[in-house]
Amino acid sequence: xxxxxxxxxxxxxxxxxxxxxxxxxxxxxxxxxxxxxxxxxxxxxxxxxxxxxxxxxxxxxxxxxxxxxxxxxxxxxxxxxxxxxxxxxxxxxxxxxxxxxxxxxxxxxxxxx
Amino acid sequence: xxxxxxxxxxxxxxxxxxxxxxxxxxxxxxxxxxxxxxxxxxxxxxxxxxxxxxxxxxxxxxxxxxxxxxxxxxxxxxxxxxxxxxxxxxxxxxxxxxxxxxxxxxxxxxxxxxx
Numbered sequence: 001x002x003x004x005x006x007x008x009x010x011x012x013x014x015x016x017x018x019x020x021x022x023x024x025x026x027x028x029x030x031x032x033x034x035x036x037x038x039x040x041x042x043x044x045x046x047x048x049x050x051x052x053x054x055x056x057x058x059x060x061x062x063x064x065x066x067x068x069x070x071x072x073x074x075x076x077x078x079x080x081x082x083x084x085x086x087x088x089x090x091x092x093x094x095x096x097x098x099x100x101x102x103x104x105x106x107x108x109x110x111x112x113x
Numbered sequence: 114x115x116x117x118x119x120x121x122x123x124x125x126x127x128x129x130x131x132x133x134x135x136x137x138x139x140x141x142x143x144x145x146x147x148x149x150x151x152x153x154x155x156x157x158x159x160x161x162x163x164x165x166x167x168x169x170x171x172x173x174x175x176x177x178x179x180x181x182x183x184x185x186x187x188x189x190x191x192x193x194x195x196x197x198x199x200x201x202x203x204x205x206x207x208x209x210x211x212x213x214x215x216x217x218x219x220x221x222x223x224x225x226x227x228x
Contacts, residue, residue: 034215046216046217101217105153
């Protein structure tokens with residue numbers, strides 16, 4: 001069955017450093033991979049989408065890579081700030097126009113001043 | 114005003130009661146979803162609807178039912194609530210039918226406690 005793995009342990013980093021979060025998947029060939037941010041008690045918010053034929057995508061301080069051979073996506077936040085502290089979810093979408101998203105459980109990022 | 118709204122935001126109920134959670138959206142999206150989120154288990158899909166006449170079961174539909182009253186409204190019912198349905202419930206929408214991408218927009222959530 002499809003499986004998405006994100007590090008369940010919180011990632012603690014210092015302000016100004018680059019945060020790198022990992023999303024690994026098995027038994028899946030996604031057409032797209034998405035990253036969402038979720039703050040405590042709130043709904044997830046879409047951040048970035050990357051297609052299967054794209055290696056890298058950037059948006060301001062965010063960068064996502066997608067390696068379909070390794071079945072892995074890396075999510076980077078450069079020059080991290082305490083306001084970046086949240087849980088980050090990856091989500092996979094299949095090729096069918098009738099696909100739904102499958103979400104990972106998320107990794108909590110804590111950026112200390 | 115928020116694009117995706119959920120009512121109520123918090124609800125406490127007793128075992129065996131029937132309750133309804135409501136979701137409304139002003140985004141004009143055809144697709145709507147209901148998820149529940151539990152600590153350590155992530156988001157799990159309960160039901161989804163690709164248009165007004167379409168209803169599909171998700172990963173964990175047992176004990177739940179839905180109604181798509183209009184493009185903008187999608188309700189989730191717990192026919193006879195039980196304590197393990199205590200969770201945070203999210204409604205979401207997407208315009209994947211036109212945009213191709215299944216980017217989802219979430220409501221603020223309903224925190225449900227079943228005693």
